[in-house]
Amino acid sequence: MFIPTTFGFISSKVVPLYAPTFRRAILRNTFRNTPGSRFGALSFKEFSCKKFTKDHEWIVVENNLGTVGITDYAQKALGDVVFVETPEIGTVVEQSGACGAVESVKAASDIYAPVSGEIVDVNKNLAETPGLINKSPETDGWLCKIKLSNPSELNDLLEENDYHSHCEKSH
Amino acid sequence: MALFNRCRKNFQCYISNLTDPWTNLAVEEWLFRHTDPSIVLLYLWRNAGCVVIGRNQNPWKECNVRLLRNDSIPIIRRKSGGGTVFHDLGNTNYTVITPRQNFTRKHSADLVARAIRKRFEIPAYVNERHDIEIEDLKVSGSAFKIISARAYHHGTMLIDTNLSHIGRYLEIRKNLISKGVESVSSPVTRLRNYSSTVNHESFCDAVLQEFSINYCGNISNPIIVDEELLLKIPKTLDYRDELKSWDWTFGQTPEFSIEFQKTFSWGHVVSLIIYCIILKGLVFMPKL
Numbered sequence A: 001m002f003i004p005t006t007f008g009f010i011s012s013k014v015v016p017l018y019a020p021t022f023r024r025a026i027l028r029n030t031f032r033n034t035p036g037s038r039f040g041a042l043s044f045k046e047f048s049c050k051k052f053t054k055d056h057e058w059i060v061v062e063n064n065l066g067t068v069g070i071t072d073y074a075q076k077a078l079g080d081v082v083f084v085e086t087p088e089i090g091t092v093v094e095q096s097g098a099c100g101a102v103e104s105v106k107a108a109s110d111i112y113a114p115v116s117g118e119i120v121d122v123n124k125n126l127a128e129t130p131g132l133i134n135k136s137p138e139t140d141g142w143l144c145k146i147k148l149s150n151p152s153e154l155n156d157l158l159e160e161n162d163y164h165s166h167c168e169k170s171h
Numbered sequence B: 001m002a003l004f005n006r007c008r009k010n011f012q013c014y015i016s017n018l019t020d021p022w023t024n025l026a027v028e029e030w031l032f033r034h035t036d037p038s039i040v041l042l043y044l045w046r047n048a049g050c051v052v053i054g055r056n057q058n059p060w061k062e063c064n065v066r067l068l069r070n071d072s073i074p075i076i077r078r079k080s081g082g083g084t085v086f087h088d089l090g091n092t093n094y095t096v097i098t099p100r101q102n103f104t105r106k107h108s109a110d111l112v113a114r115a116i117r118k119r120f121e122i123p124a125y126v127n128e129r130h131d132i133e134i135e136d137l138k139v140s141g142s143a144f145k146i147i148s149a150r151a152y153h154h155g156t157m158l159i160d161t162n163l164s165h166i167g168r169y170l171e172i173r174k175n176l177i178s179k180g181v182e183s184v185s186s187p188v189t190r191l192r193n194y195s196s197t198v199n200h201e202s203f204c205d206a207v208l209q210e211f212s213i214n215y216c217g218n219i220s221n222p223i224i225v226d227e228e229l230l231l232k233i234p235k236t237l238d239y240r241d242e243l244k245s246w247d248w249t250f251g252q253t254p255e256f257s258i259e260f261q262k263t264f265s266w267g268h269v270v271s272l273i274i275y276c277i278i279l280k281g282l283v284f285m286p287k288l
Helices: A020-031 A073-079 A151-156 A160-170 B022-034 B065-070 B107-120 B165-169 B199-215 B228-233 B237-244
Strands: A002-005 A008-011 A049-051 A056-060 A065-069 A083-087 A099-103 A106-112 A117-122 A144-148 B011-016 B040-045 B050-053 B075-078 B083-089 B089-098 B124-126 B132-136 B137-140 B144-148 B150-158 B176-177 B223-225 B256-263 B271-280 B282-287
Touching: A008 B089, A049 A160, A056 A151, A056 B089, A065 A073, A099 A144, A099 B256, A144 B124, A144 B282, B011 B199, B022 B040, B022 B089, B022 B150, B022 B237, B040 B199, B083 B089, B083 B124, B083 B165, B089 B107, B107 B132, B107 B150, B107 B199, B223 B228
Parallel strands: A106 B144, B011 B040, B011 B223, B050 B075
Antiparallel strands: A002 A008, A049 A056, A056 A065, A065 A144, A083 A099, A099 A106, A117 A144, B040 B089, B050 B083, B089 B150, B124 B132, B132 B137, B137 B150, B144 B150, B176 B256, B256 B271, B271 B282
16 A cells, blocks of 8 residues: 655555654664663563454453453443453453353343453452443453453454444444 | 254244253253344243242342252253243243344333233233333343344243242342342232133244234244254253253352341340352351
8 A cells, every 4th residue: 555645655665754663663673682771671562552343342452461341332232230240360262252241231241352362350340340331331341351362363353433333333 | 954944034933842941041042042143033931840040140149049949949040131030830931032233122022012912902011121011010021131143032921820939939138248130029910810811822822923923924833842853953952051050050159248147135236247259169258
């Protein structure tokens, strides 16, 4: 694909200086293996990204660790959440495999893992306050954290705009 | 799959002539997860005497476990949410399985209520909790389950149930505090109190007719679920084994605590709270 610039179009084979991948490469080479540098031992922090599934889960990935929850669209459809079944820490899940469930006044609904990996943490606040999922579905109401075993699976998921289009078509 | 040779429409009905509760629930699970998600299914079934609790409920809170054991009445934990119900052969269950995007809580209950009104001239209606009532008394409760491609609504229908058993076996224990879901009790009645012609067979026929007309425009022939059919769907045995296991029935109970209080003659009240977590067995942790 061609990338537009102030001077016209350039081939995507020539990566502009502002491109994220180019910045990461410069920074990596500046700090890695620099003798005497106090930053020498630092590992580079990958950009976090938020992706969505067609089944209305979201995932934010940072340092290969994904935080997972259900979307605002899903919590509205479910109604008041009365119980959350979180997966067990240590469980290995596959992409699209069940990783918990939510019971609301309307229905019991399975939750599916957006990516494969190991469950390393669960939101213990949901046991006492399941309504967190209704109040803050995409922040404080997170369900679990997954250590990704196959980060390329993120490419299968939807960007935010595509997810919102998907929700509109479902109506 | 051979089972669908007769189905050229978007609707199919199954009627079970089995009364084992674990088998009927296992068949429901199989229909839900292993059939064409684009087809609407109606499944009609009834169980021999049992108590069925919701997915996230506490059996010790919701029913008299010891009495049920003494009377040889099993407790079954179902996969959908909601509260605890008593089943016997006077209660008929209906399950409506639809594509997920078509899921509503009202539509199926409306069809069942309409079937009762038309066939038996009983003034049944759907209330705001999506229960079916007659003159402010409940005859049917519902629960719902959603997965990736599908959803189901299943409900009970008290046709000729021994209502005294409900009060006898379903007894909420007040000193047990559960993190799970609690039942909401309602006064009940049964269809037989309003019609002498209603029974399991006529109810099933009325509901099938109403659903058939709604989804296909004509009467659909049901597939009968019997032992012969079970041999063709061995996966139901796996579901049945899971439903029958202690790990599922009791082991899935959310954390709970039990409070004991004693008042002594000299006036002090001593309270003992025992926290219970089930991890591969029952674990008690007393805390004063």
